[in-house]
Amino acid sequence: MADLVASPLRPPPPPLPPHPPTATDLFGDPIESHPPWFKAEAFLRPDFSPESYVAELRSFVPLESLAAELRAHADALQAELVDLINRDYADFVSLSTRLVDVDAAAARMRAPLAEFRGKVAAFRAAVDAVLADLRGGLRRRAEAAAAREVLELLLDTFHVVSKVEKLIKELPSTPSDFSTADLNSASKGSVSNDGVLQNVESGTNIRETQSILLERIASEMNRLKFYISHSQNLPFIENMEKRIQSATLSLDSSLGSCFVDGLEHRDANAIYNCLRAYAAIDNTSAAEELFRTTIVSTLIQKIIPVSPTPVVTGVSSDLLEEDYQKIKQCVEKDCKFLLEISSLANSGLHVFDFLANSILKEVLLAIQKGKPGAFSPGRPTEFLKNYKSSLAFLDFLEGYCPSKSAVTRFRSEAIYTDFMRQWNVGVYFSLRFQEIAGGLDSALSGNIVPVEIHGNEENTQTLMLKQSGKLMESLRLCWSDDILVFSHCDKFLRLSLQLISRYSTWISSGLAARKARGGSANSAPDAEWAVSAPVEDLIFVMHDVRILASELSGDYLGHVLQLLDSCSAEVRDLVKQSILQAGKSLEELLPSIMEVMIEVIVEKSVEDLRQLKGITATYRMTNKLPVRHSPYVSGILRPLKVFLDGERVSYLTKEATNDLLRGATERITSRYYEMASDLVNVAKKTESSLLRLRQGAQRRVGASSDASDNNISDTEKICMQLFLDIQEYGRNLAAIGIRAADIPAYRSLWQCVAPEDKQANIVF
Template sequence: MDEIQYSEFENPSFDAKELVQRYRKRIPLPHLQKILRGHHAATRQELIELINEKYADFVSLSSRMQGVERALKPLRAPLEESSELTKGLHTKLGGLLQKAEEAHQGLARIQARKAALNAYIENARLLQKIQCSTGQKWSNPQESDDFFRDRITQECIARDLRRVRLNLEGASAEGDAPECKALLDEALAFQEDFSKRLQEKLRLLLSASKKGWEASQGDSAADRRIPRSELVAVAHTCKALCTIGHSEPVEQIFAEVFAKAALEEISVACSAAAEEAKRKAMAETSGAKMVAGAVDLAVFFQSVAKAFFTEESALLGFAQRLRRGSDGDEALAVPSLKLVAYSVVLPALRQVQEVWPNVFMPAFPDTFAANYVHFTKFLQAAEEVMDTSEAQVLRRDPALCDFQRKWKTQVYCSLRTKEAAQLMDAAARRLATSEPAQHKAAGGFWLEVSSELARTIDLVWSAWYLSSLFPKMARLSLELLARYGKLLSGFAETSSTAGLGWDAGASPPGWNTSSQPVRLARAASDVLQVMHSLQVDGAGAGTIAKLFLDRLPADEKPKQLTQALLADSAEGLRPTLALLKDEMLKQVVAAMVTHFAAIRGIPAFYRMLNKPVPTKASPYVESSLRPLTAFREVLVGSAIRDTEIISSWLKEMVDGASQEFTSQAAQLIELTRQQEASLRRLAGRGSGGEEQVSDLDKIHMQLCLDVDTFSQMAAETAGGSAEGLSKLIEAVSGIRRDKPP
């Protein structure tokens, strides 16, 4: 092997690609790449040493690899031959599997064809037998010597027809069976003809029963029963039709015979009553705005319920007797029929949609709500005469769901919300100017806005309420309560700038009935009454809470949620109540503290005038408490039930007045001490040695006596001692000659 020309690597401008091509057969490519990388990283001498050190290993590895290749060369041809044989075997096996699969499919088709032919032969014989039996039955209807055998034969034919149809439908679905499809078409055509004959027969039977029922109108309810022979004939005919899956035509026939003409007559009567009511309204109101869409459906729904849901109804008699059999005879039961639902209720609802399509629009909200309530009551009356399964089927029926969706309840709710807002706005505009009305035992409110709130909420749940709008009606009521709280909060804020209204010259002195404190007290009384009406406790529910709870279902979870909403709404009125209380406190305290200016005149009354020792309180004490006493009478007269609330409010007023009294007393004490110190510095002042009580002592005694009297009378008026009174007594404790025990 030629030596590597290291001088080529020493050349700085060597071509690495060319060197790789030259040495790749002698040096493995990874090592050669390492050498080239080393050329860029190491010195020329290090690169040469690396190549010489690993060259022998490279040559040895290359020699061994050539030996391995020579050893494997004899094995290559057998292995390739084995691979070709394996591929050929795989191709042959695949062909065999495909042929087996085709054979299996052919066998399955043969078996399906055989089954279809067997089904065809069996059902063709059965259909021929049915046709023969039916031909004999229709050809000699008067020759039957056994009434029940004739009815049983009719039902057997229906069962055989159903079996033929089901067998042929299954055979046609499983494979290619044109003869089964042709036989199925023949069977369906025969079944349709058989059904038409039975329907005509049922129509004749029901017409005869209707005539007999109408002929017995004068008989008592106990005597007016459907004859058993007629019931048996109708029951077996209905069973035969239901067996072949034609229960819907049965219900349509009942509706045509018993309900169609009656519903048309009732519709005409209802339209005539609506026109008469419209004419009277226009005459009474000199052209009231009325349209045809304002028809009241009370006459229609009540008449339908009276005609079909009482013992006077022949249709209800059939429905009850065919539901579970007559007189306990289960053989006469046709439970698949839903005569009340599909022969009365749904036809009546279709009649409404056809004759009065405008009733679903709330152009006249009162009439819309009344019609919706009439429909709801009609549906409830229908469910009362149904069994549970029939009522459940009716509730899920698409026709009833579509009828319920036609009522534009969302539009109606929006109109009612707007109307309620207008009522509250009108009452709010009169709130600031109107005088509080006299307390009425019926309404129990002083302010017109409170009465309007109670009236509107009652209107929401009585005249406006719809069963499908409970969440929206509840939301509207809660919004009205929140609006009411904001209105009275604004009323309290505007009252803070008004006059006091305290009439000290009256006999006796008192608060004017039109004064702001009186109005605030009565407003607070209304708020408390509204909060009380929202409460639900062991004693029962308040008036407003009862309106909510009476409309709830028996489920406990909605009841708990509603109670929580009512509690939150009552808590939402507490800030309004606190604001009213604060404004009352400010004005009553302002009327009380004006009399405390007389405290500054106590020193002038005793100093250097040789006045006797005081034995009673100053007149200003009683005068300052008169506004509080009079306002207590206002609170009591405002019909506030909770005496604890009255007492707490009076105590807060006493605290406010006591704070001003304390300030005035502290100023007087400090002033007298300064004056006394100045007098002692005057050399010419006579002390009056025989005098045991100084003028300063008399001033302090008078002040203490005023404080004690004020504290006692205020505590009696407020129903308990207040915190401000304790601070007031503590403020004068340092000037008492005899410390209180």
């Protein structure tokens, strides 16, 4: 600084070379000197971190490029700083001339500043003292206001208690205490101390006047409760507690007497005023209980006495249908007037629920004491009747609810929940499950039993097995009015699907055992029926499965969806899909049943085909030539013909019959080809071995083999016989409507045994 003051006129340094001109594009706009990923403003952020900046850019920018850009940016900043210094260099140099005697100037300014600081501190202390006084005054003022409020509250409480006591004294103990003179004086217009009974109109009776006074007392009591709730734990209030309790008891007693008297005389105005009084003191339960004990209880006990009379022989004493009908009549006759009063619009009486807490409560108590067996699911039929009757009774009570919200409030009452809890529908379903599922399980435990057909009647749409009929009966029971509980329809749907699955398992396990030929000793109990059942019984099985699948997707499904009409479309669609899937699972059994029937017929035909092995013994080492077909050929298709000529084939559809005929003939022909080809191959091998032995012996003895070359070989004889046999077999196939040339196995058989000149055309 001294150097700057001593030589203020030092010549300025030589100016730096100017910046190179900024590059511009074709239109004169400056071209960005940095790539787009380099943002110089990032260095100015308060949270800038060099490590994070480099780590973020190194994932897509080489470090060499980043270093080059940073060096270029640093050079640009340095050049800019030099430009700024050169631009204001004269001001920077002249600054030293203005800094002469700075310390003296600072000393001169320090004294007035210290004086000003002292004045400010003194003024601040004075302001703080005044502020403290103001705050103290405000606090005392608030305390005084609070004390005044408490005093006013206590005074109001005292005045209300005194007013309530005064009004209570004007009440007689019961409405009957009013004398005829009082009634006459009141009708002329008597004057009370408080003016409550002033100017009573001639049409207003003493009961109504008393109810009006009680309503006013109730409003004052409500006001008193408000005061007490805001002045708890005060000695003055605690000292008045006995007076308040006495007034409360007197009000409850008088209000109860007036309300009961109004109920007995059907005085709508008095009842209305009493209900408003009960609502004002928030004691709705007392009014509901009084109505239950005085009116409802008397009526219900006449219908359902606590000690029921002896039961008439053959009539159950626990049925509730007739009792509910009588209770409905009593409600219409003796309770409707109060329900209408409590449901008046804009009356404020919606807080009462006489339906639940008076009527339903008394009905529940009467049933529990008089007919406790009505709730027992041990007798499912009676239980279901009582349950449905109870639901109908609840619907009847809900009919008195003036709005949807009232219905919701009625259902949310504790007594409603308790009433519904008495009906143990879960146990009822368990009993029905055992009854229905056990019946089907018993039917499926033995051999299949065809139903009895009377006379010549034949109905191809009737179930022919008792097991199938039991399944259909069980399925219909699940959705019958005498069994179904709508609230548990999901469980009955599951039971229906389980019944179908049980029937499907019974059939599939039997078919598997029949295919495995394990015999009854190795098969499951459910499969014994199929092991010993004749093939004709399988026709009934296939027929019943087809009828059941059709019924499930038709009338049965329609009946179930009709019962669930009140459910949402999504629920109904899920039910529909589940039942259709169950029907589809039954239809999937049809090919397996057909397969077993075909297999049984083929096995019987193979027994005749085994005679084919005798052809070798017939033509070996003989000069005998075949001239006609073998006897076994006529028996190959005999089991199939017998099956098709049977009476039960009419229960198969035409399509199923054609499938069975085609499948059986193809399978029989395939087995025929296998056995014939094996026979020919064995004959050829045997003949080749014999020929080699014969040629070896001839060579040893030097004999000529020309004589044997003209003989017909055993293999040729066998092929000639087989050719005659398959021609006859083809004619037998044509007799039952099957074209032999359409069967691949028959064409292979023809190629195997036919002479070379006849292999091109299959003709017989």
